[in-house]
Amino acid sequence: MKIGLILRPVLIALLLALVLRPDWFVPIFAPFAPAGGPVIYQRASMLSLSLSHLGIVALASAAATIVAVMLAILVTRPAGAAFRPLSRTITNMGQTFPPVAVLALAVPALGFGAGPTLVALFLYGLLPIFENAVTALTNLPRATMEAARGIGLSRWQRLLRVELPLALPVTLTGIRLSIVIALGTATIGSTVAARTLGEVIIAGLLTNNTAYVLQGGLIVGLFAVLIYDALVQLEAYLLGRMGG
């Protein structure tokens, strides 16, 4: 983990510079820009695009987490077990539907803007969270569950005090996968006018400006790597507290 200690601050500094001081990178990106063309995307600030991008991802992932975890809780109760195959089919469909297709289908209903992107990211994010939460809730330590019942915890108390906390690390792995997928996928939201960092990439592709593509891509990539890393650290901390 030594390399992480050095790499992490370096990457954070690089990301901050790219978002807050894009002009510093003119010399680096210049060779990729078309001759005489602009090197740095100027139509919107990187900061506002980043915040909007992260906001859309956070909103979609939060909604996906709530729905997927509630669904997982439902199908792991004795009364809800019958719904497990159905829920699995639904979340699987969400994953098989390409986000681009969801965007295309959602635009007529929701119009241009952030709406269709939120729907696409939400649907795409359900499966990993749902699958992990179900796995976690069905593989709880048997003796602990038996004791929880035996000492007199009610159903709700067992769920809130024992099952969910114990299922948290594995569920978090699903949330992490979902968030990282969403961070990347959100870029295509800009094709339907959602304000995301995809705007920079798409502008670059349309004007044959590789500098733009690099600028947008690097920022999205760094966000994904750093958020992934932070969530891994959180999971390791939670697992460590429970003794693995």
Added chain:
Amino acid sequence: MIEIDQITKTYGTVNAVDAVSMTVETGSITVIVGTSGSGKTTLLRMINRLEEPTSGEVRINGTSTSTVKPHLLRRRIGYAIQGHGLFPHHTVARNIGAVPELLKWSRDEINARVDELLALFSMDPAEFRDRFPAELSGGQQQRVGVARALASRPDLLLMDEPFGALDPIIRTRAQEDLRHIQRKLGSTIMLVTHDMEEAISLGDRVAVMDGGKLVQYAPPAEIISRPATDFVANMVGDVERPLRLLSLISVAEIIEPGEADGEALPETASLRDALSACLWTGCDALPATRGGTVVGRVTLKAIRARAGAHE
């Protein structure tokens, strides 16, 4: 007093527990012993309604358990199981305080109770209170599991193979601790085991289960000397019967005046230990002590007399 009245549990067409009746006195240890599939665990789990009886009922101090909501009933009955079942995400203190917390004790009362129990189980409260179960040894985890079961001063403590996951040396120590604590607190304990040795050394009364039926319910000495069926005799083991009997009698019972050479035995030692000491040292008699002073002697002859005295 716990009264189990004609309790039956049927799975499909099989009677896992078949019309079992028994009465457990307050302040005693009752050990339910049997092979796997004998229905002993099902019997125990019907007492706190982790399994609902098909017919029959259980009364605790005269009140039928079926009149109380199961999770409320269970808060009044301690429950300790094999592999302890501690909450891995809670500290030792929160684990032990789990039931008092459910019963809405005040924070101060819970903290005081946790420290009291840790001390009782020879674990320094300051050192162990804030640890997580994964940071404890197997023996310590097991003790915390029993402490949790005792925390709310329950009417009854149910234990399902509580020492099953411990290695033999720690197991013996844990059994002695349990005996000691039970005497001190006057708890009523029902314990399930497959180990007849454990049943005889721990139980005030032993209930032997076979094929869902209660085949004998008696004090250990009677189980050994007058087994009701071949099955019971088999579980006791014919060869070891005299030794098992001796292990139930303390040196105090056969001390006689006189002197002897050799290493002194405390009067609380069992005759089995005394016999072993005589054989090992080659002496016919050994001095016996009470509170450190020699009060007489134990002779091999007296031990032999007791080993055969039951017929």
